[in-house]
Amino acid sequence: MPEKVLLIDDDPNILSALTRQLRKQYDLVTAQGGEEGLKVVSAAVSQREPIAVVVCDMRMPGMDGIQVLAKIRETSPDTVRMMLTGNADQETAIAAINRGNIFRFLTKPCPSEDLVQSIDAGLIQYRLVTAERDLLEKTLAGSIKVLADVISLNDPFAYAVSLRMREWIKTLSVEFSMPSRWQLDIAAMLAPLGEFAIPAEVMEKRRRNEALSESELALFLNAPESARNLVANIPRLAKVAEIVYLQDKHFDGSGFPVGGPKGDSIPFEARMLKILKDLAEETVGAHPSIPAFAVLERRKGYYDTEMLARIRTCLLAAVPTEAPREVEVAVAALRAGHLILNDIRLSNGRLILAANSIISPILVERLRALSKSTSFQEPIRVRI
Secondary structure (H helix, E strand, C coil), rough: CCCCCEEEECHHHHHHHHHHHCCCCCCCEECCCHHHHHHHHHHHHCCCCEEEEEEEEECCCCCHEEEHHHHHHCCCCCCCEEECCCCCCCCHHHHHHHCCCEHHHEEECCHHHHHHHHHHHHHHHHHHHHHHHHHHHHHHHHHHHHHHHHHHHHHHHHHHHHHHHHHHHHHHHCCCCCCCCHHHHHHHHHHHHHHHCCCCHHHHHHCCCCCCCHHHHHHHHHHHHHHHHCCCCCCHHHHHHHHHCCCCECCEEEEEEECCCHHCCCCHHHHHHHHHHHHHHHHCCCCHHHHHHHHHHHHCCCCCCHHHHHHHHHHHCCCCCCCCCCEEECCHHCCCCCCEEECEECCCCCEEECCCCCCCHHHHHHHHHHHHCCCEECCCECCC
16 A cells, blocks of 8 residues: 655645646645644544655644644654745744654755655655554564463463453543553553462462461562563563553552552553452453442542543443343363353363453463363353
8 A cells, every 4th residue: 555645735726736746656645724634644544544744834824834743743653744834944943843853844945856855755764663663563462462371371360350451441442532552451461460470379369368378468469560570571561561560559659569659640551450450350240330330439549539430431331231142162162252251160170261251262272282181161151
């Protein structure tokens, strides 16, 4: 798919002239004025066909070029931004570079060959930026998938909780207009990493609500720090590491870490992760309930109450009114994407996967391998 080049100018005659010069070389889009240009960029982003290069006039009514390019930077940060102006004073150039973070500053009248060279250079820059980002995202996605698969094998209950939280985050991202939802999504996935070193028998004691010794309790209290230290080793995940570190921090300043931030000083994502994590642990089934929220509301000082109220309204409104189709199947019939509604246990009672987990491809492989040497408690109830 050819990269799009957007030309923004309030003068239709200039737009026509530029289009005649450049239409044979580029996939051009034009916009008359800054407001129309921003609408074009927003529409392109929503359609997953972002603008590669934008060339914008400086002097326009309403919004000038600096304001337009600054907003485009927020909406579509990968788009390479250029300014074309007849007012080439030093102050304008400095403002354009600092606020619009422009790639080229061109003056009118701009020779056709200079404009073409600049756009070509912009397209090369766009390809470099997007290629690096795609490589990073694929590398991160691969690393995180490996960690998530390890969590699913090591701790089925924690894996089920993280899956539940991630589904809720998808719903809440619209309500809260979260521009960096991916950071919270990854934090929800990797939050249990710190519990890897906790013995299985201690994990079972906690889930049965049995009393823990001081040394056992310390393992859970320090788990977020262990998780933070592991996540911090992955490039570009410093923010995620901070969210994971503060996953048990209470809004009133109590909780782990002692002496850490409190109130609004706790990052937004960490405040939300704390609510969703506790809600997931209190939820029976795939969807949150009024009783589950009531448990959280009784814990004074634990949560951002305004955020909790908004999450409650949003998630309860998203609960489906019609029951989905549920069937009972043998373990051998489970497929990736199935939502299991009861625990998968071996015939000796050992937990393999907790209820309300979504079957992943690696779990299918594990279940098949186990079935060769042991038997399961069957059938399994699943939601299709």
